[in-house]
Amino acid sequence: MIVVLSSPSGGGKSTITQGLVAERTDCGYSVSVTTRPPRPGEVDGVAYRFLTATEFERRVQAGDFVEHAEYDGHRYGTLASELVRVTHGGQHVVLDIEVVGARQVRERFPAALLIFVVPPSGAVLAQRLRARATEGDDVIAGRLQRAIDELAAAAEYDFVVVNDEVGSALRAVNAILDAESRRTSRQRDFAIMLDRLRAEVATELVRAVTAH
Numbered sequence: 001m002i003v004v005l006s007s008p009s010g011g012g013k014s015t016i017t018q019g020l021v022a023e024r025t026d027c028g029y030s031v032s033v034t035t036r037p038p039r040p041g042e043v044d045g046v047a048y049r050f051l052t053a054t055e056f057e058r059r060v061q062a063g064d065f066v067e068h069a070e071y072d073g074h075r076y077g078t079l080a081s082e083l084v085r086v087t088h089g090g091q092h093v094v095l096d097i098e099v100v101g102a103r104q105v106r107e108r109f110p111a112a113l114l115i116f117v118v119p120p121s122g123a124v125l126a127q128r129l130r131a132r133a134t135e136g137d138d139v140i141a142g143r144l145q146r147a148i149d150e151l152a153a154a155a156e157y158d159f160v161v162v163n164d165e166v167g168s169a170l171r172a173v174n175a176i177l178d179a180e181s182r183r184t185s186r187q188r189d190f191a192i193m194l195d196r197l198r199a200e201v202a203t204e205l206v207r208a209v210t211a212h
């Protein structure tokens, strides 16, 4: 299953995504590609793979991305090879991406599960943004403006989770994944499994009637 998590900056989706892949062995993180410079402590290939603008564009032209978008003047994208890597390992692949990219994923993979994480209030969002010492007032104002637009896209998602407290938000996302993965339409071998079960029950029936 492809799982997309989006939220406005400061909404908390990155913490939830990290919690999800740390807690669940059935989930793997899709490492995005970006042209933005690494932040202090960011290692290439862990949260992101850092590419030059030229190399990014070359890969766009080569059709390597399942989605890509621009955010704060930098380009971000998900490589098809990354989805293949995680899903071939038998895991759900979790994408932490913004709304333009999420729309592209939905277009290409209609069965993708889209979850939008919202802050409990505007004040909490602003406070979380201010708490990140790395960002100045103009950046914060820009992010709040952007949040207004991004929140408008929440209705396009399958689920919305209020991130009041990260533990309960994480539990909510876990519950969504658990329920969603049990959907009959997502059971790859559903028909085979049902046939087997029916045959087993039929065997039991024969046993029951021949026992007397």
Ligand code: 5GP
Binding pocket: 007, 008, 009, 032, 033, 036, 067, 068, 069, 071, 076, 077, 078, 096, 097, 098, 099, 100, 101, 102
């Ligand atoms: P940041 O630079 O703060 O890590 O991320 C900025 C925004 O880009 C976040 O909303 C994040 O979810 C989004 N983002 C990260 N990777 C991707 C990606 O591969 N594709 C898209 N469309 N957005 C991404």
